[in-house]
C-alpha cells in the first residue's frame with residue numbers, strides 16, 4: 001500500500017503566469033527518513049513544499065501526503081504535519097514560552113513546551129518578547145513551533161538560515177533526535193554540509209525538474225566520486241584519477257622510496273557534485289538552443 005511512503009508524488013506540475021515552476025516532478029519520501037531537497041534559487045523547492053503542505057494547488061499530478069491529497073487535507077491531517085516555513089510574518093508581543101505553550105494548545109498530542117524550548121537552545125530567552133529576539137533566535141523559535149505538535153512529517157524550509165555555527169550543530173542534534181523517534185523530515189537547504197550530515201537521501205531540483213535522487217554519498221554516480229591522487233614529480237605537478245587511491249599511494253611510496261612530495265588524496269565533496277549536477281542541468285537547454 002502506498003501509505004508506506006510518507007510522501008508520494010507523480011508528475012507534479014505547477015504553472016505561474018510567466019513560469020512553469022514545477023515541471024513533472026516525481027518524489028517518494030519514505031516513512032522515517034530525512035530527505036533533503038536541494039536546488040538553486042528559483043528551482044521550485046518552496047513551490048513543491050507548499051503544495052505538499054496544502055498551501056498551494058498543483059496544476060497536474062498525483063500527490064499523497066500521509067495518505068491524503070493535500071488539496072483535501074482536513075485539520076486532523078494538518079495536525080500531523082509540522083511546518084517551518086522560510087519566512088515568518090508575525091511580530092508577536094508574546095514571550096517565547098507563551099508562544100510555544102499557545103501553539104501546543106492547537107495540537108491533540110503536543111510535546112512538552114519546556115523541553116522543546118530547551119531543545120532549540122532558547123532556555124535563557126523563555127521570558128523574552130518575541131519581537132526582541134535576534135534573527136537566529138527567531139529562527140530557533142520557528143523550529144520550536146514546527147515541532148511542538150509532535151508531527152509525523154516535518155517540513156523544514158531553510159531552517160538554519162541565520163544560525164551561528166554552534167546553533168546549527170545544536171539544531172542538527174535536534175533533527176537527529178527527531179529522526180530517531182521516527183519523524184519523517186523534508187528539509188530544504190542551501191547548506192550542502194547540512195544535507196550531507198542530516199539526510200538519508202537528497203533530491204536535486206533545477207528549473208522545476210528533479211535532476212537526481214540519491215544518498216549523499218552516491219549522488220552523481222560512482223564515477224563522480226573517483227579519487228584524485230596528486231603529487232609533485234621531478235617534471236612538475238602530476239594527478240591520477242583512480243578508484244583505488246590506496247594502491248596508487250603505495251605504488252608512489254615504492255617509487256619514491258618513502259615520502260612522496262606534496263602528496264594529496266582528494267574526493268569531490270557533495271558541494272562539488274551538486275554544482276556539477278546543476279551546472280549540467282542549466283547547460284542542457286542552452287546546448288539545445290545552440291544547435292537549432
Ligand SMILES: Nc1ncnc2c1ncn2[C@@H]1O[C@H](COP(=O)(O)OP(=O)(O)OP(=O)(O)O)[C@@H](O)[C@H]1O
Nearest residue numbers: 016017019021039040041042043044045046047048
Ligand atoms: N506566487 C508566485 N507567482 C509567480 N511566480 C512565482 C510564485 N512563486 C514562485 N514563483 C516563481 O516560481 C519559481 C520557483 O520558485 P520557488 O520559490 O519554488 O523556488 P525555490 O527553489 O524555493 O527558490 P529559493 O531557493 O530562492 O527559495 C521562481 O521562478 C519564482 O519566481
